[in-house]
Amino acid sequence: MTLRMEGVHLRLGDADVLRDVSLDLTARTVAVIGDNGSGKSSFARVVGGLVRRTAGTVNVLGLDADRHAAELRRRTAMVFSNPDAQILMPTVSEDVTFSLRGEKRSTTEVRERVTDALSRFGLAELADRSAHDLSGGQKQLLALCGALVRRPDLVIADEPTAYLDARNAARIADHLFEGDHRVLLVTHDLALAERCDAAVLFVGGRIASVGGSGSVVSDYQASLRC
Numbered sequence: 001m002t003l004r005m006e007g008v009h010l011r012l013g014d015a016d017v018l019r020d021v022s023l024d025l026t027a028r029t030v031a032v033i034g035d036n037g038s039g040k041s042s043f044a045r046v047v048g049g050l051v052r053r054t055a056g057t058v059n060v061l062g063l064d065a066d067r068h069a070a071e072l073r074r075r076t077a078m079v080f081s082n083p084d085a086q087i088l089m090p091t092v093s094e095d096v097t098f099s100l101r102g103e104k105r106s107t108t109e110v111r112e113r114v115t116d117a118l119s120r121f122g123l124a125e126l127a128d129r130s131a132h133d134l135s136g137g138q139k140q141l142l143a144l145c146g147a148l149v150r151r152p153d154l155v156i157a158d159e160p161t162a163y164l165d166a167r168n169a170a171r172i173a174d175h176l177f178e179g180d181h182r183v184l185l186v187t188h189d190l191a192l193a194e195r196c197d198a199a200v201l202f203v204g205g206r207i208a209s210v211g212g213s214g215s216v217v218s219d220y221q222a223s224l225r226c
Contacts, residue, residue: 001025001026001027001028001029001030001060001061001154001182001183001184002025002026002059002060002061002062003023003024003025003026003030003047003059003060003184004023004024004025004057004058004059004060005021005022005023005056005057005058005059006022006056006057007020007021007022007055007056007057008020008021008022008046008053008055008056008057008058009021009053009054009055009056010039010042010046010051010053010054010205011054012042012051016205017039017042017205018039018042018043018046018053018205018206019204019205019206020056020206021039021043021056021205021206021207022056022207023200023207023210025198025200025210027196027197027198028182028183028197029177029182029183029185029195029196029197029198030182030183030184030185030196030197030198030199030200031185031186031187031192031193031194031195031196031198031199031200031213031216031217032044032184032185032186032187032199032200032202033186033187033188033190033193033199033200033201033202033216033217033220034201034202034203034208034220035203038202038203038204038205039202039204039205039206040158040186040202041158041159041186042205043186043200043202044156044158044184044186045158046058046065047060047156047184048076048078048156049065049069049072049073049076050078060072060076060154061075061076061153061154061182063075075152075153075154076152076153076154076155076156077147077148077150077152077154077155077156078147078155078156078157078158079143079144079147079155079156079157079158079160079176080143080157080158080159080160081158081159081160081162081163082163083136083139083140083142083143084132084139086143086146086147087131087132087139087142087143087146089131090130090131090132091127091128091129091130091131092118092123092126092127092128092129092131092134092142093114093118093127093128094131095131095142095146096114096117096118096123096142096145096146096149097110097114098146099146099147099149099150100113100114100149100150103150113149114149117145117148117149118145120145120175121141121142121144121145121175122141123138123141123142123145126138136163136164136168137164137165137167137168137171137172140160140161140163140164140168140172141168141171141172141175143160144157144160144172144175144176148175148179148181151181152181153181153182154181154182154183154184155176155181155182155183155184156184156186157176157183157184157185157186157187158186159186159187159188160172160176160185160187161173161187161189161192162188169189169192173192173195177195183196190217190220190221193213193216193217194213194214194217195213196213197212197213198210198211198212198213198216199211199212199213199216199217200216201216201219201220203223208223
């Protein structure tokens, strides 16, 4: 992933949540870490085009976030900590199919892609089940399945394992890192962050450290002992 920002500022209400964020980073997988309220999620939403910055420039995947906004949205998928916010359709298969709405694909191609995705995520036997009656781990698998069935170039995941037990968290992480897509991962799980190629540490709405995930995680752990 190529991610460039210059002088990005974000003000929400009376709060400055991002302050003069500048970044030039190329890595396939990037972790975003820091304390609660440090600006991690706001940063991820700016990258994904969900929140419009107050000032500054943003370029993601070689696309200007303003001039190529529609193309950036097409090539990006979002996954959040609460899968209920992403599950919209009654059954598992219908929800994954819904993710392909608006794409110029034949009915046969859509059906084949959905079938393959459900099998990959271990959801094939649940295809006709009520999506809202699944367990928490199954719901998060469904949310990630719905994101990846589109085959995006970039997946932005904001605390995707926050409410999961260790077994389901590991399953979600493994699926998230599989394939050729890029990953921007907001997480408090430092072991998971270290699986990424690079990391960005936020403190008070500003970037405090950026580089290889191991060194950035070490910087953060050192700050926690101060």
